[in-house]
Amino acid sequence: MPTDDQQVHRGLEGIAVAETRLSSIDGEAGELVIGGFPLDELAANATYEESVFLLWNDRLPTADELADFRTDLAARRAIDDEVREVLRRAAAEGKPAMDALRMGAAAANLGSDDGDPETDARRVVAAFPTIVATYWRYRQGEEPVAPREDLGHAANYLYMLTGEEPTDAAVRGLETYLNTVVDHGLNASTFTARVVVSTESDVVSAATAAVGTLKGPLHGGAPGPVLDMLTEVHERGDPEAYVRETLDAGERLMGFGHRVYRVRDPRASVLSSAAERFYEASGDDDFFETVQSFEDVAVDVLAEHKPDRSLETNVEFYTAALLHGVGVPRDLFTATFGVSRVGGWTAHCLEQLEDNRLVRPRARYVGDAGRTWTPAKER
Numbered sequence: 001m002p003t004d005d006q007q008v009h010r011g012l013e014g015i016a017v018a019e020t021r022l023s024s025i026d027g028e029a030g031e032l033v034i035g036g037f038p039l040d041e042l043a044a045n046a047t048y049e050e051s052v053f054l055l056w057n058d059r060l061p062t063a064d065e066l067a068d069f070r071t072d073l074a075a076r077r078a079i080d081d082e083v084r085e086v087l088r089r090a091a092a093e094g095k096p097a098m099d100a101l102r103m104g105a106a107a108a109n110l111g112s113d114d115g116d117p118e119t120d121a122r123r124v125v126a127a128f129p130t131i132v133a134t135y136w137r138y139r140q141g142e143e144p145v146a147p148r149e150d151l152g153h154a155a156n157y158l159y160m161l162t163g164e165e166p167t168d169a170a171v172r173g174l175e176t177y178l179n180t181v182v183d184h185g186l187n188a189s190t191f192t193a194r195v196v197v198s199t200e201s202d203v204v205s206a207a208t209a210a211v212g213t214l215k216g217p218l219h220g221g222a223p224g225p226v227l228d229m230l231t232e233v234h235e236r237g238d239p240e241a242y243v244r245e246t247l248d249a250g251e252r253l254m255g256f257g258h259r260v261y262r263v264r265d266p267r268a269s270v271l272s273s274a275a276e277r278f279y280e281a282s283g284d285d286d287f288f289e290t291v292q293s294f295e296d297v298a299v300d301v302l303a304e305h306k307p308d309r310s311l312e313t314n315v316e317f318y319t320a321a322l323l324h325g326v327g328v329p330r331d332l333f334t335a336t337f338g339v340s341r342v343g344g345w346t347a348h349c350l351e352q353l354e355d356n357r358l359v360r361p362r363a364r365y366v367g368d369a370g371r372t373w374t375p376a377k378e379r
Contacts, residue, residue: 023183030263043179048153055347076126077147080111091138097335098215104131105208120203121346133160169281170326176274183344189213193345198359223333226255226320234290239297255317264312271318
């Protein structure tokens with residue numbers, strides 16, 4: 001029988017391995033605090049640059065500091081020709097967007113001097129949207145659109161995807177999304193980033209490893225399938241029939257249930273409000289009405305089918321509706337998550353380095369013992 005210090009906590013379930021001031025999750029109450037602010041207050045009002053500054057500095061910037069911060073990030077957006085060629089090939093070979101983001105992230109410090117951790121952090125936050133948009137333009141058979149330094153982070157991302165300046169409603173919708181998912185405790189990709197930088201590796205390497213972690217479908221892969229589901233339901237016009245058919249077939253209903261939350265994901269509430277504002281402004285109320293009806297039906301039917309489990313709406317459900325509305329292509333949903341979360345990854349890297357200790361858990365050995373060597377000819 002193992003002693004207490006030999007107990008295995010699979011997936012590090014329930015284990016606290018760091019102290020952080022960046023975000024706090026109450027899964028039972030359905031509350032998320034980012035940098036000391038309730039999520040709904042920060043997400044609906046801040047620019048993405050303000051959210052990142054808050055995470056890095058533990059306070060909001062003054063007007064002058066915000067202007068300087070925006071200018072500095074904007075000046076770091078461009079990527080080298082060699083990186084564009086890698087992205088061109090990735091697009092030509094049909095590689096997924098997350099593969100392209102990983103390749104681009106790994107080369108983010110080409111053409112620049114080796115920087116200190118904060119300089120590297122600024123570089124990857126600034127370059128991620130350019131990497132994703134460049135890849136997407138190549139995927140569409142178009143040349144990349146150069147970043148514009150006069151546009152904010154969210155507006156510039158939408159502009160680079162299409163070559164057209166986005167509407168205010170689209171910018172606010174994307175801005176709210178980026179703020180909403182910028183940090184969320186010690187999730188898998190954030191933990192990966194902290195592990196990498198705990199070795200005193202660089203922030204670019206940590207962000208690249210985090211992208212690889214986010215690529216896994218158990219972490220960042222569901223918003224696309226949610227959109228497919230919502231589109232089908234909208235075309236069929238019968239949400240309840242879809243839900244019941246899916247559950248009766250033993251299939252998972254995308255966009256419901258979460259590892260941490262036992263009630264409705266607070267990020268779903270924020271994104272639901274943001275999506276409602278966007279769709280009202282854009283005049284496409286029909287689709288959003290389907291989304292809302294589907295949620296109501298799905299929650300009720302899930303409670304009926306699985307009364308012993310709490311399967312409430314999670315962040316992916318309204319991520320799909322909102323990103324689709326503001327014009328982010330379905331194939332870029334997870335990469336766009338990365339465009340936001342890199343702000344949190346880098347904040348955790350900087351926090352880790354403030355009082356660093358190498359992350360080094362151990363495993364409990366359960367294999368054989370006492371084996372003796374047998375030469376190959378005698379086996």
